[in-house]
Structures are given as C-alpha cells and as structure tokens.
Amino acid sequence: MQFACTQVPWAAVRYSRECTSHRVVRNDVPQTNDTHIDEGAMCEVLLDGHFGYAATADLSASGLQAAFAQAIATTRASSARKAHAFAPRQRPPVTGNYRSARARDLDATGLAEIMDCLLAATAAMKGVDTLVNRMAHAMLVQTQVDYFTSAGGHTAQSFDMVSLNLSATAAQGSQSQTRSWSRTGQWGGEVFAREATVQQAQRIAREALDLLAAPNCPSGPMDLVLMPDQMMLQIHESIGHPLELDRILGDERNYAGWSFVQPEDFGRLRYGSELMNISFDPTRSHEFASYAYDDGGNPATKEMLIEGGILKRGLGALESQERSGIPGVANFRAASWNRAPIDRMANINLEPGTASLNELIGQVERGILMHTNRSWSIDDYRNKFQFGCEYAQLIEDGRLGAVVRNPNYRGITVDFWNRLAGVGREDEAHGTPYCGKGEPNQIIRVGHASPPCLFRGVEVFGGQA
Numbered sequence: 535m536q537f538a539c540t541q542v543p544w545a546a547v548r549y550s551r552e553c554t555s556h557r558v559v560r561n562d563v564p565q566t567n568d569t570h571i572d573e574g575a576m577c578e579v580l581l582d583g584h585f586g587y588a589a590t591a592d593l594s595a596s597g598l599q600a601a602f603a604q605a606i607a608t609t610r611a612s613s614a615r616k617a618h619a620f621a622p623r624q625r626p627p628v629t630g631n632y633r634s635a636r637a638r639d640l641d642a643t644g645l646a647e648i649m650d651c652l653l654a655a656t657a658a659m660k661g662v663d664t665l666v667n668r669m670a671h672a673m674l675v676q677t678q679v680d681y682f683t684s685a686g687g688h689t690a691q692s693f694d695m696v697s698l699n700l701s702a703t704a705a706q707g708s709q710s711q712t713r714s715w716s717r718t719g720q721w722g723g724e725v726f727a728r729e730a731t732v733q734q735a736q737r738i739a740r741e742a743l744d745l746l747a748a749p750n751c752p753s754g755p756m757d758l759v760l761m762p763d764q765m766m767l768q769i770h771e772s773i774g775h776p777l778e779l780d781r782i783l784g785d786e787r788n789y790a791g792w793s794f795v796q797p798e799d800f801g802r803l804r805y806g807s808e809l810m811n812i813s814f815d816p817t818r819s820h821e822f823a824s825y826a827y828d829d830g831g832n833p834a835t836k837e838m839l840i841e842g843g844i845l846k847r848g849l850g851a852l853e854s855q856e857r858s859g860i861p862g863v864a865n866f867r868a869a870s871w872n873r874a875p876i877d878r879m880a881n882i883n884l885e886p887g888t889a890s891l892n893e894l895i896g897q898v899e900r901g902i903l904m905h906t907n908r909s910w911s912i913d914d915y916r917n918k919f920q921f922g923c924e925y926a927q928l929i930e931d932g933r934l935g936a937v938v939r940n941p942n943y944r945g946i947t948v949d950f951w952n953r954l955a956g957v958g959r960e961d962e963a964h965g966t967p968y969c970g971k972g973e974p975n976q977i978i979r980v981g982h983a984s985p986p987c988l989f990r991g992v993e994v995f996g997g998q999a
C-alpha cells in the first residue's frame with residue numbers, strides 16, 4: 535500500500551489486528567475458552583508542528599478518509615496549544631519486517647493439545663483436600679501491526695505471544711497460601727510441553743502445602759536474595775517507571791505519577807552499585823516486548839540505561855528526546871489501534887554477572903531468599919516501596935534453610951539498588967501483559983530478564999503486606 539498526502543506535510547496510518555484467546559482449567563474442569571479479535575487503524579497527521587490522531591474500525595477507503603479528516607481537524611484546532619513544535623524526523627521513514635521467534639506457530643497448535651496440557655497440570659496439583667484451588671490458564675495472542683507513512687516508510691511486524699500460568703492455593707482454617715508459576719513471552723506452541731508443565735505444577739502444589747505449615751517470615755534488616763520472578767517486579771517498578779521521560783517531563787503526573795529522577799540526573803546519578811547494568815533490549819528474542827520497530831517506525835536497538843550503577847539514558851521515544859534533550863530509546867508504543875503511542879517500557883533487563891546461585895547464597899551469613907511477586911506498593915515518585923513475595927527460605931551461614939510464609943521487604947529506590955552486592959550469571963525472562971499508563975488508559979506488555987541478585991541489609995518483614 536502507498537498513500538499520497540496533499541493536505542498535510544506528513545501523515546501515517548498504523549493498522550493493527552490482534553487475536554487473543556483464553557483457555558482456563560480450574561480443579562480439572564474446563565472453564566473458559568474464548569477468542570476475541572480487535573482490528574482497526576490509527577490515522578496520524580503532522581500539521582503546524584503538532585501530531586494528531588483519529589482512529590477507526592472502518593477500514594474502507596471512505597472510513598480511513600473520514601478518520602484522516604477528523605485527525606486534520608482536531609490537530610489544526612489543538613496545534614495552538616502544542617507542548618512542542620515537532621518535525622517529520624520524529625517519524626523516521628523506515629522499511630522492514632519483524633516476526634516473533636518461535637519453534638511452532640500458534641496457528642499450528644490445536645485446542646486439544648493446549649487443553650490436554652492444562653488438564654494434566656491441574657490433575658498434577660491434586661493431592662490433599664487442603665489444595666482448594668488448582669488453576670491452569672493459557673493466553674495466546676497473535677498480533678499484526680503495519681505502519682505506513684507518507685514519506686515512504688513501511689514496517690510490518692507479526693507477533694506470536696503466550697502466557698501460560700499455573701497456580702495452586704492451599705487453605706486451612708483462616709490461612710491460605712498460593713504458589714504460582716508462569717512462562718510468558720514471544721513463543722509458539724512449544725510452550726505447551728506436557729511433561730515440563732506437569733513438573734512445575736507438582737512443584738508449586740508441594741510448595742503451597744509447605745507454606746501452609748511454615749512459620750511467618752521474621753522481621754528485621756537482613757541480606758536478601760531475590761529470584762528472577764521477583765526481580766522482574768523490582769526492575770519494573772523501581773527502574774522502568776521512574777526512567778520514563780514523559781513522567782520526568784510531567785505528562786503522566788495526574789494519572790500514573792511522576793518520578794524522583796530529575797533531567798539533570800542523566801549521566802550523573804549513582805542509581806545503584808557498580809554491579810548494576812540495566813539494558814533496554816527489544817532485540818532479545820522470546821521476551822514479551824521484543825520488536826524491531828516502535829510504533830513511530832523508529833528501529834529498536836539495545837541501549838544501556840544504567841551502566842556500572844550510573845544513570846545514562848531515559849525511557850523516552852523521539853518526541854520526548856526532542857523535548858527533553860535527554861538520550862532515549864525506541865519505545866513509542868500504543869496498546870491498541872485506537873490509542874496514540876506514548877513512552878513505555880519494553881524489555882528492561884538486568885545484565886548477568888558472574889556468580890552462581892549457590893555462590894550468592896554462600897555469601898550470606900543471615901538472610902532470606904524470596905521467589906515470585908505477590909503484592910506491591912510504591913509511591914507516585916517511584917521512591918519508597920514495599921513488595922511481598924509468595925515463597926521464601928531463610929539463609930543461615932551460607933546455606934538455604936527453613937521455608938517461611940508471607941515474606942515482604944521494603945526500601946527506597948536508590949538506597950536499595952546501592953545495596954546490590956551480587957549478580958547471578960544465569961538470567962531468566964519474565965513478563966506481564968498488565969503494565970498500565972496513560973489517559974485514556976493503555977495496558978501494555980513488558981518483559982524483564984534478570985538473574986538472581988543479592989542485596990545487603992534490607993528491611994524484611996512478615997505478614998500480609
């Protein structure tokens with residue numbers, strides 16, 4: 535497709551079609567089997583230095599013309615109040631393709647195979663009556679995004695994504711404990727490997743029962759080892775969100791919040807210890823937010839946000855980079871065809887170090903190891919936080935010991951990251967489909983890969999946080 539543009543200096547259209555299926559099995563009973571298709575186009579114009587948008591689900595020529603007419607009218611009306619005068623260079627005229635890496639297309643993966651895997655998982659969690667809730671959920675997403683610009687740009691990207699989630703809840707009296715496991719990212723049908731899924735199901739069911747019988751987590755300062763499925767949340771909330779340039783510029787203040795990071799902190803702020811290396815990397819395969827181009831057509835490259843603990847770069851796309859003068863990344867992302875792109879996280883990863891997990895644990899005289907996020911709370915400036923995990927084991931004299939339940943820890947972002955004293959050498963990617971931001975709201979997928987990490991002298995506490 536090519537389109538000519540005579541009424542405005544620059545225009546673009548982003549077509550998106552997303553097919554989402556949910557399959558759920560609870561306590562051996564299939565409960566959900568639904569598929570939803572969302573398809574439409576966002577028309578975009580640049581007029582008087584101002585970008586404006588209008589979306590339509592009517593993909594006929596007349597439907598698109600009507601959306602462009604609306605985009606031109608609203609852009610003309612609002613350009614007098616623009617935050618900044620932009621130019622076509624904020625939408626590079628790039629051509630190229632992307633396709634998720636996967637062993638087997640989701641199209642070639644039958645419903646029977648998926649349901650067999652989910653049923654086997656909940657059956658594997660069955661044992662004693664105290665295991666009251668055994669859940670297996672698969673979300674399958676296939677997305678096609680095509681972006682055409684009047685300057686000749688055309689990017690075509692095709693994504694296959696899977697989130698396979700298991701959870702086991704054990705309850706007795708007023709106590710209940712849940713263990714969960716998930717595999718989330720750009721994958722195909724290879725995720726539904728029956729044997730590997732059954733092994734995870736058996737493990738979390740056993741661990742939920744162990745938690746029910748375990749004592750409460752102790753309170754006090756101690757060394758803390760966080761596993762990758764909690765590091766994901768730690769990175770997301772205390773690095774990803776505060777580095778978003780639109781927050782730092784004040785755009786998000788009345789909704790998702792601001793940031794403790796100031797524009798002058800880039801290149802200077804010691805965010806964490808020298809072991810802290812954080813990358814923005816949509817080019818890594820199989821994470822949830824892997825892509826080749828952002829939704830403004832900017833080619834994605836791996837960039838270091840924090841190097842040796844020093845803040846280097848923000849999470850801002852070309853518009854925010856132009857406004858702030860701060861170096862950024864290709865992270866202009868829209869949650870759907872009917873949303874304008876904004877600065878988002880994509881894959882934000884903590885780069886691996888050199889220690890094995892046993893070496894991290896071996897450095898701890900008195901501490902605790904925590905798995906899997908359960909709860910989180912962080913202030914509007916992304917400064918003070920407290921996070922809860924599902925499962926923990928005490929560490930004494932360099933060895934893992936007793937299981938404890940309801941583990942939590944709290945900290946202040948920069949102080950906490952400066953306590954980073956050990957970084958594992960084997961990372962693991964996790965992701966979530968539920969990062970929220972923007973007005974109107976945009977819920978978007980993000981990925982975070984991290985090895986296990988050791989933090990010294992963290993405030994730990996027990997109880998339901």
Ligand SMILES: [Zn+2]
Pocket residue numbers: 770775968969970
């Ligand atoms: Zn988020």
